[in-house]
Each structure stands twice: as C-alpha cells, then as structure tokens.
Amino acid sequence: MNQKQLVGEKAATFVEDGMIVGLGTGSTAIFMVQALAERVKNENLSIVCVSTSKATEELAVSLGLNMKDLSEVDEIDLTIDGADEISPDFHGIKGGGGALLYEKIVATNSKKNIWIVDDSKLVDTLGKFPLPVEVVPFGSEHVFRKFVEKGYQPEYRKDDADTKFVTDSGNLIIDLYLNKIEDPKTFANELKSEVGVVEHGLFIDIVDQVIAGTATGEIEVKTK
Numbered sequence: 607m608n609q610k611q612l613v614g615e616k617a618a619t620f621v622e623d624g625m626i627v628g629l630g631t632g633s634t635a636i637f638m639v640q641a642l643a644e645r646v647k648n649e650n651l652s653i654v655c656v657s658t659s660k661a662t663e664e665l666a667v668s669l670g671l672n673m674k675d676l677s678e679v680d681e682i683d684l685t686i687d688g689a690d691e692i693s694p695d696f697h698g699i700k701g702g703g704g705a706l707l708y709e710k711i712v713a714t715n716s717k718k719n720i721w722i723v724d725d726s727k728l729v730d731t732l733g734k735f736p737l738p739v740e741v742v743p744f745g746s747e748h749v750f751r752k753f754v755e756k757g758y759q760p761e762y763r764k765d766d767a768d769t770k771f772v773t774d775s776g777n778l779i780i781d782l783y784l785n786k787i788e789d790p791k792t793f794a795n796e797l798k799s800e801v802g803v804v805e806h807g808l809f810i811d812i813v814d815q816v817i818a819g820t821a822t823g824e825i826e827v828k829t830k
C-alpha cells in the first residue's frame with residue numbers, strides 16, 4: 607500500500623462520532639475521504655463534513671457523506687488535509703492542488719488540524735516547492751511584474767489546456783519559484799500586504815499534528 611493511502615486511512619480513524627469534520631483536497635486527502643465514508647457506513651457514525659474544494663465536495667457527496675457549507679456550521683472539530691511541504695517547526699506550504707484559499711479558511715475555523723503526507727513532504731527549509739499565491743484576475747499582470755522585479759521567479763499556474771488555471775473562487779494562481787524561504791512568517795506578511803493578493807500558500811502556525819508515511823511502511827504521528 608502506498609504512503610498516501612496509509613496515512614489517509616490512518617487519519618480517518620481520528621474522526622469521532624458527532625464531529626464536524628473539514629475535508630482536505632488532493633490525492634492524499636482522497637484516500638482519507640474514502641476511508642472516512644467507509645467508517646461512517648460500517649460504524650453508523652453521525653458526522654457533518656465541510657469541504658475545502660469543489661472536487662472534494664463532489665467526491666464526498668458521491669460517497670454519501672453529510673455535507674454542509676462552512677457558514678452553516680459553528681467551529682469545525684477536526685480538519686484533515688494534505689500538504690506540499692512541512693518544516694520541522696510545523697509550518698507548511700499548501701495549494702499544489704489550487705485549493706489554498708478554501709483550505710486556509712476551513713483550517714483557521716477548525717479546533718484541530720491534521721496534515722497527512724508521504725515522507726517526501728517533510729523538509730528542513732520551505733521553498734523548494736513553488737509557493738502558490740492566489741490573486742484577483744483584475745490587474746494581476748501588475749502583481750506579476752512586481753514579483754518579477756523582486757526576483758521571485760513567478761509563473762502563472764496553467765491548466766491542462768495550457769490556459770491560466772482558475773480557482774474555485776474565480777481567481778488566478780501565481781507560483782513563486784523561490785527555492786528557499788528563510789523567514790516564512792515575514793514573507794507571509796509581505797505577500798499579504800500586496801494589493802490584489804487574496805491569499806498565499808504559506809500556512810503558519812496552523813497545523814497541530816502531522817501523520818507522515820515512511821519508506822518502511824510505518825506511520826509517524828508528530829504532534830506540535
């Protein structure tokens with residue numbers, strides 16, 4: 607069994623009857639959603655789920671999970687999501703699947719956040735993975751040029767048809783090829799202060815627990 611499936615299935619066991627659960631996005635989160643739907647059926651659990659993307663929403667509905675909009679629920683008890691990079695101090699990059707905005711909104715309205723990853727996502731320093739920045743389409747070329755001037759090596763995210771990728775909320779994504787982010791907190795604040803930037807993929811002080819795969823097939827649960 608691959609690492610993504612192992613950690614996805616493990617994470618689904620952290621859900622308890624009666625919980626409001628945030629469902630992440632991506633190939634690892636898919637395994638968690640499938641395993642959770644199985645548990646709900648087999649154990650007759652009564653849970654409510656909130657999605658972080660249209661793709662996850664469609665999957666969850668097809669599996670019979672009880673879905674609600676974030677605005678319809680009070681605080682989420684537990685959100686389980688994937689990640690693209692995680693540093694030893696539990697900061698991360700997310701948004702490889704383009705869902706960073708809804709993922710961050712759901713995560714910051716959750717009592718607890720668990721990230722599920724294979725061991726390739728555990729890094730010493732963030733930044734090898736291109737940092738996604740979600741921008742409003744209006745005037746995005748100006749934001750793009752500022753990123754060029756600052757040496758951030760920006761590239762518009764493209765879809766399969768080689769046109770600009772559009773997020774679930776109708777925005778664009780500019781990926782920054784930084785290689786290394788020395789001070790993620792300061793950089794996160796800098797990005798957020800740029801007008802036209804809606805959100806960025808730096809998730810600072812958000813995750814509580816990381817469930818990571820290992821090459822030997824064992825699972826590591828790390829708590830902040």
Ligand SMILES: O=C(CO)[C@H](O)[C@H](O)COP(=O)(O)O
Nearest residue numbers: 632633634688701702703705
């Ligand atoms: O942030 C995300 C989507 O926006 C994903 O959680 C992240 O990209 C990890 O994806 P995967 O599990 O497919 O490697």
